[in-house]
Amino acid sequence: MTAVLSRAAPPGPRLRRNRRRWGWSLAGLALVAWSLAGSGLFPGPVVNPAGSGEVGRFLSAALRPELGAGFLAVVTEATLVTLAYAVLGAGLSVLLGALGAPLVARATWGRRRPGWRATRAALALPRGLHEAVWGLLLVNVLGLDPWVGVLAIAIPYGAITAKVFADLLDEAPRGGHDALLAAGAGRASAVLYGLLPTAAGGLLSYSFYRLECAVRSAVVLGLIGAGGLGYQLALSFSSLRWEQVWTTVYALAALCLAADVAGRAVRRRVAAPPPGGAAYRRDRVLTGAVAAVVALAVWSAWYLALTPAALFSARTAEQLGYVVSAAWPPATDGGLLATVWATALVTIQMSVLGIVFATVGAVALAPFAARPSAPAGAARRAVGVLTRLGLLLLRAVPPPVWALVLLFVLLPGVLPGALAIGVYTMGVLGRLVGEAVEEADRRPSAALRASGASAAGSRLYGTAPTLAGPVLALALYRWEVAIRDTVLVGLLGAGGIGVLLSAETSSFDWAAVTTVLTAIVLLTFLVDLVSDRARAVLR
Amino acid sequence: MRFGGTTALTGVDLEVAAGERLAVVGASGAGKSTLLGVLNGSVRPSAGEVRVLGADPAALRGRELRRLRARTGTIHQGLELPGALRVVHNVNAGRLGSWSAARAAWSLVRPQGTGEVHDVLAQVGLADRMYERTDRLSGGQRQRVALARLLLQQPELVLADEPASALDPALADLALELLGELTTAAGGALLACLHDPALALRHCDRVVGLADGRVVLDAPARTLTVPELEAFYGVTR
Numbered sequence: 054m055t056a057v058l059s060r061a062a063p064p065g066p067r068l069r070r071n072r073r074r075w076g077w078s079l080a081g082l083a084l085v086a087w088s089l090a091g092s093g094l095f096p097g098p099v100v101n102p103a104g105s106g107e108v109g110r111f112l113s114a115a116l117r118p119e120l121g122a123g124f125l126a127v128v129t130e131a132t133l134v135t136l137a138y139a140v141l142g143a144g145l146s147v148l149l150g151a152l153g154a155p156l157v158a159r160a161t162w163g164r165r166r167p168g169w170r171a172t173r174a175a176l177a178l179p180r181g182l183h184e185a186v187w188g189l190l191l192v193n194v195l196g197l198d199p200w201v202g203v204l205a206i207a208i209p210y211g212a213i214t215a216k217v218f219a220d221l222l223d224e225a226p227r228g229g230h231d232a233l234l235a236a237g238a239g240r241a242s243a244v245l246y247g248l249l250p251t252a253a254g255g256l257l258s259y260s261f262y263r264l265e266c267a268v269r270s271a272v273v274l275g276l277i278g279a280g281g282l283g284y285q286l287a288l289s290f291s292s293l294r295w296e297q298v299w300t301t302v303y304a305l306a307a308l309c310l311a312a313d314v315a316g317r318a319v320r321r322r323v324a325a326p327p328p329g330g331a332a333y334r335r336d337r338v339l340t341g342a343v344a345a346v347v348a349l350a351v352w353s354a355w356y357l358a359l360t361p362a363a364l365f366s367a368r369t370a371e372q373l374g375y376v377v378s379a380a381w382p383p384a385t386d387g388g389l390l391a392t393v394w395a396t397a398l399v400t401i402q403m404s405v406l407g408i409v410f411a412t413v414g415a416v417a418l419a420p421f422a423a424r425p426s427a428p429a430g431a432a433r434r435a436v437g438v439l440t441r442l443g444l445l446l447l448r449a450v451p452p453p454v455w456a457l458v459l460l461f462v463l464l465p466g467v468l469p470g471a472l473a474i475g476v477y478t479m480g481v482l483g484r485l486v487g488e489a490v491e492e493a494d495r496r497p498s499a500a501l502r503a504s505g506a507s508a509a510g511s512r513l514y515g516t517a518p519t520l521a522g523p524v525l526a527l528a529l530y531r532w533e534v535a536i537r538d539t540v541l542v543g544l545l546g547a548g549g550i551g552v553l554l555s556a557e558t559s560s561f562d563w564a565a566v567t568t569v570l571t572a573i574v575l576l577t578f579l580v581d582l583v584s585d586r587a588r589a590v591l592r
Numbered sequence: 593m594r595f596g597g598t599t600a601l602t603g604v605d606l607e608v609a610a611g612e613r614l615a616v617v618g619a620s621g622a623g624k625s626t627l628l629g630v631l632n633g634s635v636r637p638s639a640g641e642v643r644v645l646g647a648d649p650a651a652l653r654g655r656e657l658r659r660l661r662a663r664t665g666t667i668h669q670g671l672e673l674p675g676a677l678r679v680v681h682n683v684n685a686g687r688l689g690s691w692s693a694a695r696a697a698w699s700l701v702r703p704q705g706t707g708e709v710h711d712v713l714a715q716v717g718l719a720d721r722m723y724e725r726t727d728r729l730s731g732g733q734r735q736r737v738a739l740a741r742l743l744l745q746q747p748e749l750v751l752a753d754e755p756a757s758a759l760d761p762a763l764a765d766l767a768l769e770l771l772g773e774l775t776t777a778a779g780g781a782l783l784a785c786l787h788d789p790a791l792a793l794r795h796c797d798r799v800v801g802l803a804d805g806r807v808v809l810d811a812p813a814r815t816l817t818v819p820e821l822e823a824f825y826g827v828t829r
Contacts, residue, residue, distance in 0.1 A: 068680075068703060068723050500672040503632045504745060505662025505689030510696045514685040518674035 077590050085409055088402040092467045107293075108461045114295035118303060128285065128304045135271045135281035135308065137353035138199075142206025143267035144350045147260045149207060150214025158219040160227075177581075179212035181574035183537045184270045185277050185544055189558050192278070194373050199357040200364060202279040206270050210263055217259055225252040254323040257339070264346065265316040268309055273451045273541065282308070283451070290457055306449035313445070315342070376563055383567035392553060393572045400549035400576065403467050404532060404539040407474030411535075412528040414475070415482035418444070422487030426495055441484070448480025452538045456547040470547035474535050482531055489523050490516075522591050529584040529591075536580045540573055550576070601626050601637075601805040613772055613782045615792035615813070617821065618802035624785040625669060627802070628751045631783065632666045633657070645749055645780075662689025665747030667738045667755045669785075675727025679718070679737055682726050683709045686745035712743040715770060717763075731758040739767055748780030755784060756791060764788070768795040789821035 155161055157176060162169035179187075188205035195201050230247030238246070275283020282305050289297035319342050326336060353359075363369065421440040425433060456473035463469040498515025506514065543551020550573060557565040601623045608614055616624050629635030630642055633649035642648060647660050665686070673682045680703045687705070688696055695704065703709070706722075713719045716736040721729060726737060735758050742750065750771055756764035768784070772795060775782040786792040792799060793813050801809030801824055809824060 066720055066722055068706075494672075494674075496668070496670060497672040497674050499634060500666065500668055501685055501688055503634045503661055504665055504686070504747070505658045505660075506685070507658065507688065507693060509693035510685075510688035510691065513693070513696050513700065514677065514681065514688060515672075515674065518676040518681075522676060 073590050077587050081587070084405055088405040088409075088467075088471075091399065091402040092406055092471060105462060108458070111295045111298070111458065111461070115299050117296060118299040119294070119296040120300065124297060124300060128282070128300055131275075131280070131282045131285040131301070132304050132308055133356065135268065135275060135283070135305075136349075137356045138202040138206065138271040138274065138279065138281060139264065139267040139312075140346065140349045141203045141353045141357070141359070142210065142271065143260075143264040144346070145203060145207035146210030146214050146263060146267070149211030150218045153211065153215030154218035154222060157215055159223045173216070176212045176216055177578050178574055179208050180216070181537075181577040182209060182570065183541045183544075184209055185273055185541050186554065186570070186573070188274050188277055188279060189544070189554075190376075193376055193558070193561075195363065195369055196372075197278075198363045199359050202271065202274050202281075203357075203359065205274055205279070206267050210267065210270075214259070214263060218256060221252050221255040221259065222248065225255075257343075258320040258323045261316040261319045261342070265309075265312045268312045269448075269451060272305055273453065276451065276453055276545065286454060290454070302446075302450055302454075306446055309449040310445055379561075379563035380567045382564065383571060384562070384564040385568065389565055389568060393550065393569060396543075396548075396550040396553050397572055397576050399467060400536070400539050400543065400551070401580075403470040403542070403547075403549055404474060404535045404580070406467065406471035407478055407535050407539070408528055408532045410472065410475030411478035411482050411531065412524070414479040415486045416524065418479075418483050419486040419490050422483050423490035424487075426491070441487070444480045444483040444487075446480070447476055447483070450477070452477040452542050453545040453547070456542045456545065460547070466548060470539065470542045470549060473542055473547060474538055477538070478531050478535055482527060485527050485531075486520075486524055489520060489527070493519050525591055526588050529588050533577070533581050533584050536577050540577075601630070601802075604640075604802075604805070604807055606800065606807065606810075608781050608783065610779055610781055611776070612798055613775065613796040614784070615796035615799045616783060616785045616802060617787075617789070617792060617799060617809075617824065622802040623805040624802055625753055626805075628666065628753055628783065628785065631749070632664050632751055633661060658689060662745070663747055663780075664749045664751065665742045665745045666750075667735075667742060667752040669753040669757075671734050671738045673726050673734055673737060675725065677726055678703075678723050679713070679726055679729070680706065680709050680722050682737055683712065683740045683744055686741035686743075689745070708744060709740075712740040713737075715743060716740050716767070732760070732763065735759060736763070736767070739770060743770065743774060746774070746778055748775075748778045750775050750780065750782045750784075752782070752784040754787060757787065764791055765794070789818050789824075792821065793818060 153176075157169070157172045159169055162172075184205050187208050188201055191201045191204055195204075225248055227248065229251065230243050233243040233247045234240070271279075271281060272283040272286075275281040275285070276287050278284060282301055286298060286301045286305070289295075289301060319339065322336065322338050418440055421436050422444060424437060429437075452473045455476050456469055459469040459472050459476075463472070493516065495516075497519065498511040501511040501515045502508075539549055540551045540554070543549035543553075544555045546552060546555075550569065554566065554569045554573070557569055604623075604627065616627060618624055626635055630637050631644055633644070636650060642650065645660060645663055647656075649657065649660060652660055677685075681700060684699055684704065691699070698704070710719055710722060713722055716739050718733060718736050718740065721733065726734060729737065735755065739755060742752075752771055755771065756767045759767055768791060771782055771784065782796070784792075784796065786796075793816060797813050799809065799811055799813050799816055799821070800807060
């Protein structure tokens, strides 16, 4: 006994776990376990054996898409419509964002925190609803007008853009701005000379990023009837014309790829401008890109035959008045609230499972998706190109389409919706994690290799510590996006609160719609809050 | 030795015997770091022959190469310590040459061999910071963490690139003493790139000077004086 007691105590300080981190990690694990339990993966069958034949036909059609001249003309026109919606939607949202940013910037409110919080909270409503939900609501007010598609993109995007622009302005170094004010410059010119130049690159980059996203949103809006590629996809899908589906998917992927490449080129240019000479010269690439987008917007308005008159017609006002009066007060009967609660929980489970699946997949693929730092062999480069192309295809096809495909093989429930979100998000996260790997500091792991560590050891002690934080932050951020997409997947029938919303809108029960929309906004607000807190703890 | 289009080292013919403590001096850009890179195998020479501890790193693969590398320890100029890791893990990384992947992974959850880690951290005066995140430490403290990692690794050939650049004079002396003892104990050699002539002469017994990738000075330390070395750096006081 004394021998045990007299043994030297373990030397030095005790290992102290960071309690907040551990608390958040355990809570996260519990959330994943609860979602897995709700997925029905463990008890009972989830696979639909009858569907596998159709899936085989669907997959084999990938190699022989419909290439008839007539159908190609249809697809080309649909592509142009989608592009027009995307450009107008994104353009309008950047305009709204630029106008709104000063209203929600911390700098504007200074010490008046409640006012700042209130304006931020006001943005939660337009941001919390998916473009498709806005589309569904707007179509009831405006009827079948091209404005539906444009506004459905511009309203939620405008709110997000206002928030991001405000953050960019708040985070830009203020030294120059303050120095100008101190030297007696007016407020406006101080902003123009001291603040905008430092923030301009970020603002431009983000605007082009929004345009990329708008292309995908325009496709999704097509799925609920706004026309364009999404509409064509839905038509071919419901008539089981797999060859046509694949032609549309390829067109869609090509459009997304073009947006992706162009956007990335612009953002690279902003990040690393060419060295300036002695002569005053504009950056030709950036000027050209901005001019091209403006020209595209003018063309789009003409192509979609967009007239302001439709927005201000008497019929629109009347319809808006009717919907608003019918929608208030919201329905509060117990049966509806119970259904809202149950479907909200299912929606959370779907989004959590989707994100976990996507993160695991993205991390597994990241070593291949990242461009090698040193000159690599042909095989490695080919694998890289194939992986990046595969990821592009995953994110080019919107989640609802993935849900439709997965419903062939899986029985309806949490799982197909979660997998649809997961597959799509894996396409996005795979690229983001791959880029993080490219940008990560490779020297620690190289140093470990030089002192004899194995490949696994150098990854664990050199690469993983630098990447774990950013990857988790990306996953949490994508969770905020995924919860909105989950509502969308539900809207087209995969389950969760979206199904409920779709049912209530098609029966014109506006009071119930208000209740469901409130629940959706609260749900997305909650996920944003949790994700934000978790990321703060990770930092 | 050509490197990325520019020739970093040419005609370097250098032999270092066991037990030697060699100071490599020279202006920045003279090729000091490249020389250390060639010796630890992270830079491949475009021409010439390198033998480290009796073996040619370019000729070895897999396990053999790992074994040779585990016998070489390097303190890099940029330290290369991931900031998100706690000090204990960054020190333990010195044992990755002998640990299995499973043990390395488990150690991130429950730190292994904390007794030895504590001992080496005590030698560099950081025992109380063992569980701190590495990015919470100052530059000098991080430099000592890198030193502690090396003390735990027990390499035979020690390559140190400015191991004392962020340390005050007393700690710099301590660091070089520890490195010297480490090499003596393992029967190996020390190659240290040093900016401080006095430090080089106090702790090393041979000085090699590089300029534009060539060896321009190779003399026993006792034959040199601090002013002579300062002149070599181009320092005029």
